[in-house]
Amino acid sequence: MKQALSNESILEMRNITKKFPGVVALRNVSFELKEQEIHAIIGENGAGKSTLIKILSGVYPYGTFEGEIIFRGEKKKFVSPRNAKDAGISVVYQEMLTVPELTVGENMYLGDIPKNTFRLVNWDKLYSDSKNLLKRFGLEIDPYATIKTLTVGEQQLVQIAKAIKDNPVILVLDEPTSSLTDKEIKNLFKLLNIFCDHGGSCIYISHKIEEVKEISDRITILRDGEKIVTQATNQISKSDIISMMVGRKIEDMYPKSHCKIGKVIFSVKNLSQKQSDTEGDKKRLKNISFYLREGEILGIYGLLGSGRTELCMAIFGALADVISGEFFVYGKKVEIHSPKEAIREGIVLLTEDRRNLGLIPTMTTLHNISLACIKQYSKFLVINQEEEAIDGERIIESLRIKVPTLQTLVEKLSGGNQQKVLFARWILTKPNIFILDEPTKGIDIGAKVEIFQIINGLVARGAGVIMISSELPELLGVCDRIITMSEGKINNEFNRKEFSAKDILHYAMGQTK
Amino acid sequence: MIGKLSFLEARGRINVQFFMKILVLIVCAVAFEIFTSGVFLSPRNITLLLRQTAINGVLAAGMVFVIVSGNIDLSIGSGVALAGAVLAILQAWHGWSTASAVLLVMGLGLLMGIFNGFWVIKGVPAFVVTLGSMLLLRGLALIVTKGISIAPLNVSTKMIGQGFISRIPSMIILIAIFISYAILWVFKKNTKKKTPGRKQSLAGIVLPGIFVLGMIYVVYGYKGIPIPVVIMALVIIIMWFVGQHTVFGRYVYAIGGNAEASELSGINVKRTTFIVFVIMGVLTALGGILLSARIDGAMPTMGYFMELDAIAAAFIGGCSMTGGVGTVLGALFGALFMATLDNGMSLMNISSFIQYVVKGIIIILAVFSDISARGKG
Known part of the structure; x- marks a missing residue:
């Protein structure tokens, strides 16, 4: 943590509201980032952290949300991630966005490959530059190594190093430590402090309180799409953070039937x-x-x-x-x-990856629900669609799945309802x-x-x-x-x-x- | 108008996109009728147009399943040539009877499907497998025919491609179909009320009624229903039923939408894919028989571009390249639409060079309109 904070604000997000069908992801949230500051945004899953970042980075383009973004004193209307990146806002997402078959060096200079006089790739420069960069950040990684041979944590650090290399004005890290070891986290923090000492600002998203206490200058707490508070890190205790993050008693959140x-x-x-x-x-x-x-x-x-x-x-x-x-x-x-x-x-398995290993996006809600047990409704392989619909309707009601009609494409439902559809699919197989x-x-x-x-x-x-x-x-x-x-x-x-x-x-x- | 239609769609009554397509087809038909001063919609021309559609309709019905399952089959043009050639050889050179020759050729289609399906489930992309078998089957067609035309077929075989069900029986069949449809419709109307979601409108009985009246006019005004059209209708009905009402059909849509999720839901993805290719193979053989019977013989070069016609029909009918979306009825529409363009432009004496250009543009526009409509939804 740095001692003196500049008072110049570099970014302001004012009264941001973002609605999805059926859910208000952010309600009237304002956020300010100062120069050279590491500002943590903390909150539980679903609190709206990632949504806020996606608005800042242009993933949700201007016009799809309410409120305004003021960056370096100017009102900005980002319509694409490219747009925001060109302005100097660089985001490292939780998910890996590396090209697994390429080398570390290639990945680091992807989109910005050094060229020689003949407009061909200058491999020497690419690798010596990436080597220097990795060294500067204290990473013991071979730039010639293929990315997929690295641990997930190392890959994450390479990505962060890549983002810093472009000298962004604001660096946004979305849950950067989820797959890092303690030593790697130390390294990351060192890296971030160097970055901010050289004039950068950082938004650090996490739900890990310890880390946030250690690295950030200020903390903003989000809960259920609303901002609870923004405060200097040294003026807020861990238990305060927890109670403000959760905002409700544990018993209410986790109903336990014995x-x-x-x-x-x-x-x-x-x-x-x-x-x-x-x-x-x-x-x-x-x-x-x-x-x-x-x-x-x-x-x-x-x-x-x-x-x-x-x-x-x-x-x-x-x-x-x-x-x-x-x-x-x-x-x-x-x-x-x-x-x-x-x-x-x-035995049934509700997979972690709902989109890729669970839902059939091209099918209706009913057909998704009945997929695993469709043979129950069929005689000589011909489906009795009345029976199918009656059972579908019944389970939709009992699980309280919010869906306009059985024929609605499952793609159009919210995450929670999609998950319930998958529960329904399995429950019907008894x-x-x-x-x-x-x-x-x-x-x-x-x-x-x-x-x-x-x-x-x-x-x-x-x-x-x-x-x-x-x-x-x-x-x-x-x-x-x-x-x-x-x-x-x-x-x-x-x-x-x-x-x-x-x-x-x-x-x-x-x-x- | 669209707004009103979407409202109806939300209540499960009609499919707006499909309705719009039918509208476009009707507009085209009326335009051709005007430009050809009444020739286009004459019973004779409509009969010929339907006969022209038959082979592509049969192939497109199978292609829908292939595309919906997330695959493609480029080999069916060559498959048609080989099947037609074998049929002609069996009859012209070896004197086989109609039944045995047709049966053997269908068996050959089964083998072609098994070959493609085998390699696809071994993990070779369908595009590559069927690109290979496109060359392979064409080569075989050239080998078995020794590169020459073969004729003639038995008279009874020829009837499969050229014959008609005469006027009176045709009309009786049409009326019988309509009456049984009407009974089913009334019966459903009475039971459907208990189940939620779908409601039925009067359009469900009036539109088919108009259609049947039109068909009776056509049938009465010329020679009756062409046999290839009867075969196509049977294939379409069976494939539509398989697609919409059977477990297998549901699985095909599921694996095309998300193969991994389907596997994890207990579907045997490989077996389903395999069967899809086998069906395509059999329908390819049927297409070959129809073609050979219509031209009363076989040439090793026939069937060129037929796979592309079938693919185009499927896409115009609303199939998605990425799989999981598309219907047999859509493909039938696609096949009809392409035949309408061919037929209408030929009647207008538009040169075939220009016809290619027009058809190319139409295919792109049709799919574009589908995609942009889907994007909005």
Whole structure:
């Protein structure tokens, strides 16, 4: 943190309101950034942080939101990301935007490749420049290395270095540390301080309070699309931040129904993943065994890359070629070689990646809902569409999916409703074992509570739920038991009475007993 | 007007885009009628136009499934040539009967489909696989025919391409179809009320009524219904039913919309894709039989560009290049539209050079209007 803050404001966003169909993402939010300042925006998922940044960076062009942006004293109307970037606003998004097959150096100079007298690529300059740049930022990365061989954290740092190289006026980092190690975070902070000392300003988006306390000069807290407060970091305590971020009691956010936990309905023994060529040793599943009981919500907590998504896919039969191990449903050994067979055994998977691995965007809401169980409504492979529609209508009502008609394309629904559509798809197959991979990802808070209620409804009917989430409070709130995963292994198990955020995090980070 | 239509669409009554397309077709037809001083809409010309549409209609019905599933089939022009050639050879050189020759050629179509489907599910892009089989099948057609024309076919085989159902039976068939449709419509109207969402308007019975009256006029005014048109109608109805009312059809739309999500929903994507290509292969053979029967023989060079006609019909009918979107009825419309342009411009004595230019522009405009309408929605 720097001592003296300049009082010149470089950016002002005034009274920003952004509406999506069915949701107000931002309501009358104002935000100010000063010169050489590191200004943190903190809030839970769905608080509106990313929306605010997308407005600033022109992803949501001028005219699609209300309010104005004043940058260096001038009113700006950005219509595209290019537009904002040319003006000096550089954003590093959470998602990777590298070209995996190119080298580090090529990626760093993509869009700005140095040329020689013959207008051809000046490879020497490209690599010596990128080498210097990496060194300046204290990164021990070979510029000749192919990007995909780097760890996710290193890739993230390369991206940030790339953004700083262009000397932006404002650097925006969206959850930059989600996949970084402690050492890499230190490095990043050093880098940011150098950047700001040389006159840059930084917007730092995160939901990690510790980090924000350490790096930022001021903090703006968003909740449910509204600004709660902007304050100097040293004048606000950690507990204040938390209470303002959450704004409601934990019990309200995570409704927990205590239903009777019965016998074991599903177990996994010695699940291992064979080494594949494309991925490193880190993502391999190693010798995993666990069980799930009737009426139980079992949480699996692990950091990015701990193998939790692979575990889901493996159980669901989507990795059948590369795994070994045994599955037992109600004590009976079952063979699962494909999702189809998993569904037949009553196991379903709600994938983390709703867009790419869940929804069929070209189909209607009804057809998305009935997709996995369409054979139930058919005789001799001819669909009884009346029955299909009646059941669809019923489940839409019971899950309270907000949709104009059954024929509405699923694409047009909000994130929360899309997620409910996928819940509906699986519930109609009448499964006993639900695997939920990040079921509340990208959903606003109101809908989250409804999702938890749906999950409670599942266990109340005697199903078992395996829930994966990267938000620990969520798991602490709804689970009966949590197992921690690190580097493809399960390393500890906690019953609800023993829940402690600190301990669970400790094991998820890879420490052992 | 569009606003009002969208309102109707929201209530599930009609599909605005489809309605607009029909309107364009009607406008074209009226324009041609005027420019040809009454020749275009004469019963004789309409009959010939429908017959002209038949082969492309059959192929386009299969192509819709291929495109909806997210694939493409470039080999069907060559497939038509090979199938037609084999039919002609069996009859002209070896004296096979109509039934056995037709059956064998359909089996050949099955094999062509299996070949394409096999490689596609092995992971080779459909574009590449069918580009390969386009050359391969054309080569085979040249080999089996030794590069020469073959004629004639059996008289009964020839009837498949040239025959008519005579006037009175044709009219009886048309009226029977309409009556059974009307009964079904009334029956549905009475039960549908219980289920939410869809409502039925009177247009559902009036428009088909007008259509059937028109057809009766056409049938009465010339020789009856051409047999290829009957075959096309059967293919269209079956494929429409498969697409809209069967589990398989639903799966085809699903895998075209998002293959990975479909697999994770328990759909066997490979098997579904394979079957789509097999169906296309069989319909290709049928197209070959129709073509060969119509020209009473076979040339190794026939069927050129037929795959592109079928693809164009599918796209004009609303298929999306990326898969998941498109209907058999849309493709039928596309095929009819292209035949209308061909036929109308030929009647007007427009040179075939200019016809190419016009058709090219029309294809682009049709798809553009579809895309921009979809974008707004």
